[in-house]
Amino acid sequence: MKHTLLKILTIFVPVLLLLVALQYSIFSVLSVRKQYQDICDSAENNIPQPNEEDSTWVQLYKEKTWLESRLNSAKSDSICLSINLKDSVIQLELKGVVLLSSPMITYSTDRLLKELTPGGYHNLFSKEVQAINDLSTIEKVPLIIKQAPKDTIEYARQSHAVDSLPNEEVHWLMQFENGIELHIEGSDSDLHKKIWRNKFWQKQNFATTLAKLKKTLRFETPEYHPRIMVVISKTDAKAIYRALPEKPLICIRM
Amino acid sequence: MKTKLLKYYLQSLQQIDRLKLARNIRTPLVLIISVLVFVSVILFFTPWLMNQPLFFKTQQKHAEQKMEEPDATMLKVGIVLLQKKIDRLTPGGVYLVINTSDNSFSLYKNKELVREGACSTGSYIKLEAGNEKSWIFETPKGVFTIRGKVTDPVWRKPDWAFVEEGLAVPPPGDPSRYEYGVLGDYALSLGDGYLIHGTLYKRFLGLPVTHGCVRMGDDDLETVYNTLPIGAKVFIF
Numbered sequence: 001m002k003h004t005l006l007k008i009l010t011i012f013v014p015v016l017l018l019l020v021a022l023q024y025s026i027f028s029v030l031s032v033r034k035q036y037q038d039i040c041d042s043a044e045n046n047i048p049q050p051n052e053e054d055s056t057w058v059q060l061y062k063e064k065t066w067l068e069s070r071l072n073s074a075k076s077d078s079i080c081l082s083i084n085l086k087d088s089v090i091q092l093e094l095k096g097v098v099l100l101s102s103p104m105i106t107y108s109t110d111r112l113l114k115e116l117t118p119g120g121y122h123n124l125f126s127k128e129v130q131a132i133n134d135l136s137t138i139e140k141v142p143l144i145i146k147q148a149p150k151d152t153i154e155y156a157r158q159s160h161a162v163d164s165l166p167n168e169e170v171h172w173l174m175q176f177e178n179g180i181e182l183h184i185e186g187s188d189s190d191l192h193k194k195i196w197r198n199k200f201w202q203k204q205n206f207a208t209t210l211a212k213l214k215k216t217l218r219f220e221t222p223e224y225h226p227r228i229m230v231v232i233s234k235t236d237a238k239a240i241y242r243a244l245p246e247k248p249l250i251c252i253r254m
Numbered sequence: 255m256k257t258k259l260l261k262y263y264l265q266s267l268q269q270i271d272r273l274k275l276a277r278n279i280r281t282p283l284v285l286i287i288s289v290l291v292f293v294s295v296i297l298f299f300t301p302w303l304m305n306q307p308l309f310f311k312t313q314q315k316h317a318e319q320k321m322e323e324p325d326a327t328m329l330k331v332g333i334v335l336l337q338k339k340i341d342r343l344t345p346g347g348v349y350l351v352i353n354t355s356d357n358s359f360s361l362y363k364n365k366e367l368v369r370e371g372a373c374s375t376g377s378y379i380k381l382e383a384g385n386e387k388s389w390i391f392e393t394p395k396g397v398f399t400i401r402g403k404v405t406d407p408v409w410r411k412p413d414w415a416f417v418e419e420g421l422a423v424p425p426p427g428d429p430s431r432y433e434y435g436v437l438g439d440y441a442l443s444l445g446d447g448y449l450i451h452g453t454l455y456k457r458f459l460g461l462p463v464t465h466g467c468v469r470m471g472d473d474d475l476e477t478v479y480n481t482l483p484i485g486a487k488v489f490i491f
Contacts, residue, residue, distance in 0.1 A: 006281045011263075014288035021295035028300045033309055048324045060329040067336035074343055079395065079491055092491055095397060096343025099351050099491045115310035141378060143390070148383040149420035162377070162463050209296060224304075239355035243395065243491035 020217070027216040031224040035179070036112055040120040047119040058118050062086075065126040066253040071096070073128040073249040080128070080249040081240065083182070083228065085109065087253075090232055092243055099243070102236035105187065106195075110226040113180075113254060121254065128249045129176040136172035136241055137200050170237040171200040175225065176250055183229040186237025195231055228252070349487040350450075350478060352468055354393045357460045359470070361478060369477055372460035374453065374469040375490075381418055389414045391465040398444040398488040403479060407441035407451060409433040414465065438472060440479040444488060450478065 048057070066084070073080040074096035082091040088104040116124065149155040170186030187195050212222035232240075344365055351360045354375040361369040376393035411431045416423045424430050438452010453459070453469040463469075468490075470478060482488075 010281050010284045013285055014263075014291075017288045017292040021292050024296055025300045025303060028304055029309060032304045036310060057324055057326045057329065060326050060333060064329055064332050064336065067333060067340060071336060071339055074340070077396070094489055094491065096340055097345070097349070097351075097487075097489055099489055100353065111305040111307060111310065115307060141392075144377070144379045146379050146381050148381055148417045150384075151420045153420070155418075155420035162458065162461050165461065205297075213296065235356055239353055239491070242355045 020213075023219075024213055024216045027219075027221055028212060028224075031212075031221045032112060034221055035224045035226070036115070036120075039112075039123050040117050042123055047122045049118055058121075061118060062121065062125075062253060065122065066251065069126065069128040069251040073251055076249055078245045078248060079243050080251065081244060082251045082253075083230070084253045085228070090230060090236075090240065092240055100236065100239060102232045102240065105231040105233070107228065107230040109228050109254070112224075112226045113228070116254075124178055124180070125252050125254060128251045129178045129180070131174045131182075131244075131248050131250055132177050134172060134174040134241075135204070137169050138172070138238060138241060140242060140246075142242075168238070169198070169200070170234050170241070171198065172237070172241050173204065174250075179223075179225050180252075181225040181227045182250070183227055184237050184241070185229070185231045186234035187231055188234050196229065345487050347486065348481050348483070349489065350482060352393070352488065352490045354395065354462070354490060357462055359468070359474070359478075361481060363481065368481070369474065371471065371474045373471075373474070374455075374458050374460070374464050375462055376464055376466045377462045381414060383417050387413075387417075389417075389465075393464070393466050393468060393490060394446075394448065395490050398448075398490065400442050400482050400484050400486045400488065401445050402443040403482075403484060404441050404443075405439060407437040407449070409437050412447070438470075438475055440475050442479060442482060444468075450488075451475070 047061075070080075070082055070093065073082075074093065077095075079092055079094045079099070082093055084091070085104075085107060088107065090102045090104060091098050092100040113124075149158060170184075172184050174182045174184075176182070183196075183201070185195050185201075189195065215222040345362075346364065348361070348363045351362070352373065352375065353359070357373055357375055359371060359373045360367055377391045379391045380388055381391070382388045409432070411433060413423045436454055437449070441449045441451040443449055448466055448468075450468040450470060452472055452475045455463070455469075456471055459469065459471055
């Protein structure tokens with residue numbers, strides 16, 4: 001009896017796991033295809049589709065939309081973020097003035113963003129987008145609560161020395177209204193391959209995978225958010241995150 | 255196909271038997287391998303699969319209606335005009351940029367960086383007094399203009415300066431509210447009581463230690479004072 005049960009378990013569990021994994025893979029691929037279709041199909045019809053994928057016209061079109069979106073965001077009174085993947089620069093801008101320009105140490109994007117048609121590109125990047133939420137290892141406002149001393153004796157007892165800034169890990173991500181996720185890694189290291197293997201990103205990946213797995217088990221296509229992953233210096237990553245308002249405007253140039 | 259796979263799988267199990275592995279080891283071993291395969295598919299294989307160009311290439315054929323490359327002349331003209339518009343947004347004269355996170359400043363003249371250095375900005379301390387009053391020592395962010403410039407500034411101490419030291423708050427205009435020589439040789443007003451001024455505590459330059467004002471070293475302050483006229487823009491982020 002026990003032997004039969006073990007045999008069933010040995011066959012049933014691996015087959016079940018294999019089926020679930022297969023289901024997960026199929027639905028994940030479907031989610032990417034669906035997103036791609038949605039982006040490219042909802043694009044305006046009057047955007048020409050030149051034969052060459054990387055034609056001069058497409059490049060100029062990208063440049064024009066990039067400048068237009070930056071000009072539009074300059075009308076806002078808030079600090080905006082410009083992500084120029086073509087020149088590998090990330091900039092903080094206020095009223096069109098560049099406040100901080102940080103060179104990217106390295107970056108990568110999901111394949112979907114590389115394979116966009118001009119129409120799809122127009123749909124995603126022709127206008128500035130708004131960030132809808134963010135997550136970070138550092139606080140937006142690093143408030144320190146201090147109780148006022150009752151008298152001068154208590155004041156003398158308090159510590160007032162500030163010798164250095166805390167050495168914090170700086171990783172943050174932002175999700176934009178067009179579904180794109182921006183992952184920023186603050187690092188001064190040149191070990192690029194190991195950069196994304198820290199606790200913060202692993203935790204995010206695990207949470208995303210789990211949510212996707214739950215959806216696929218219900219036979220639903222999970223949400224797919226194309227990612228832009230950028231590594232910049234830790235100081236700049238911190239400065240940019242803290243300078244940006246709650247829901248900043250973002251301009252992207254691929 | 256499925257039957258073949260199952261057969262192959264059962265054969266593999268028999269092979270394990272043939273290797274004389276104890277039966278009680280076989281089940282956990284198979285389960286561990288299955289879990290490892292499952293995790294690998296979820297964490298590595300699927301993300302890799304999702305990034306394969308194959309899926310997009312197939313779809314592009316349907317999505318695109320290919321055509322000859324359109325004329326790019328109008329685009330080129332448009333880009334030149336837009337670039338000019340963007341360039342015009344940056345002040346042509348002098349302006350100051352202050353980074354409150356890094357506690358540094360950059361002074362620009364004719365769109366060129368002429369000086370940069372360390373400064374001190376708000377400490378982000380929230381001082382809570384017993385009477386439900388509180389103050390946040392934060393340097394405001396945004397665009398400001400130089401509203402006034404003074405030499406040998408005198409500090410008129412606000413209430414929080416007394417509360418912070420555990421002292422009784424004196425009435426307005428009381429002589430104890432005025433302190434001389436602590437703000438350096440110059441001060442530039444940004445409005446709402448915020449100043450760019452000097453400091454006695456030069457070792458704290460580069461650190462967030464102020465009550466909201468921007469402190470600079472003597473030489474930097476002198477340059478900034480002499481370069482920025484009233485009305486010049488100050489960008490704080």
